[in-house]
Amino acid sequence: MVEKPQMRIEPAKHLTIFRHAAVCLLYLAASWVFYAPPRHWPGLTYFGDEQDSLAFIWFLNWWPFALTHHLPLLFTHYVDYPAGTDLVWKTSIPALGLLAAPFTLRFGAAAVFNVLMIAAPALAAFALYLAAWELTGVFAAALLAGAMFACSGYEIGQTLGHLNLAFTAAVPFSLWACLRAAAHNWPRWHLGAVLGGLFLFEFGVSQEVFASEMLFGAAALLLLAWLAPLPRPALGRLLGGILLGLALCLLLAAPFIWAMLRGYAAARANFSTPDVYANDLLAAFIPTPLVFLGGHPALPLSKLFTGNSSEQGGYYGLPLVLLALHIWRTTPLPAARVLAGMALLAVVASLGPYVHVLGHRLGPAPWLPFAQMPVFAAMLPGRFALYAWLSLTLLLALWLAQPGSGWRRYALAGLCLLSLLPAQSTARNWRQPMLPPVFATLPPGAHVLVMPVFAQEMGWQYAAGMRFMLAGQGYIGNGQPAPFSSWPLYQPLWENRFPAIAPGEFSAYLQAYDVQYVVLLPQGYAYYSGKPVDEAAETRAAATLLQQAGWRIATATPRGAVYQPSATTPRWTPAQIAGFIAQGTQQHRADVLPYEIHRVCQIRRLARLIRLNPAPLLYLWALHAHPLVPAATLACPLSAQTIPPPA
Structure with missing residues (x-):
């Protein structure tokens, strides 16, 4: 009997796989040590800032909760009851939620969120390391490039609470697959299958990052074709595999994409402003408080940037910028020109629709036409820094891997890495909000309004077992x-400005949306917002409003009270409720009209500049923005200075 031959791994390949595994473990261990999680994670202990982290904990819990309770996966009434909300245009992370569901059921969503958040920069660094290794074949260069990518301004900023944007490993993994396919002549179906899985995973983590990956991937292919670093047959196989992978991803994600297309018009009104979440022109050189070296002294300048700390990922550091310029001028390799071109393209696009210098708008930027287009308007340009970092770290690895590179090059690269190290306050950003015990007194399925608003309601809902x-x-x-x-x-209610709310309107609001219980919380639960808040005064004002609206205390505890309607609570007719809504519609129209005038006049000026008829451009804008007032009825002032900018 002849023994069947066994598959064997060549020694060199075996050592390479072992080395790659060791690097992955090294990155994970470094991330774990750096972020220093607490020894125990009781209750709602989580890493990150503000309500974003709690929203992702809620989403991680939602997928197994919906599956086990036979609820619709893409729509929920647990939030914004009774209207409910569509989850397809939210950061619902279905890929992570479904893959981590067994661990969520076993350990809880908060613990899973913490592990994923700590692992995100390490896995992104490992994926970049693999891409750099495939590009250069030099271990030290690839290892340093991966470490720099983990410390990038984009990755550190998004780790403050945006799990969907921090978990970017699929992007450099896709690049690794393309590099390996080109180097080892993968057939189209092989590359298509690998990329299809990676694209689908990234789509399930962040539809925004997936869309921007496709955009910058197309730009990279154009640069490759222009600068011709690859033979045409290899480029053809690469393009065929990419298109096959994209087709496979779109086919498998078709139900989710169809739901997004159907809900686009409603979701458009809630898109963030791309002009706000963009990188300042000086942000490349001025460190933010997230950076260890210079972050605190530069605070008077960096606080003038638009957006917030988590979205200011455009700090590259003066050493890295100067080194990148030197590499571009002295390295004649076509790959270096492609990477330098991609970095420049991403940096320019991340400036957004307008150029800002220390928060002051100077003029239009190249992203302005795209910011008005469907789908593109949903992308926040400041996040394009991801592709600048991807290109810069690979460019650095390519430079370090050149023959004859000595310790001086690695010393310069180490200096660049040193200038990017995150501040300790970023790494110790752990929080443990208290769960008010008053929620345990509510019956299952209760319809609840929490006052004052603390931006932690979804976290409390999760911690209470989705009880209400x-x-x-x-x-x-x-x-x-x-x-x-x-x-x-609505706006005063969200901002806890209770004296500005009429008791009659508040009573009608509670009746219209079938609110059964109002939970009034005392001071001590407010989330730190960076602004001084008199919590006791807010609680007293909320109690006064409830009493004037005819609601009375049903259950009182030292840590909160539950209010219910009383016999004296007025009953409102549908006509009276419609009257309150009509007042709000008129107020909203007055607030939005200056913004619409500003946009229409911008389009008309652009049309005059490029000598085009403005009617088609205004028609496309109307399809995209769904304005309240027809553009033809709006007149532009003679001076652009008299047009108020959008809020």
């Missing part, structure tokens, strides 16, 4: 959800 539904509340994205935002009281 939030009526008109729950932060899972930007914007003000309809139909609640149609009421004049």
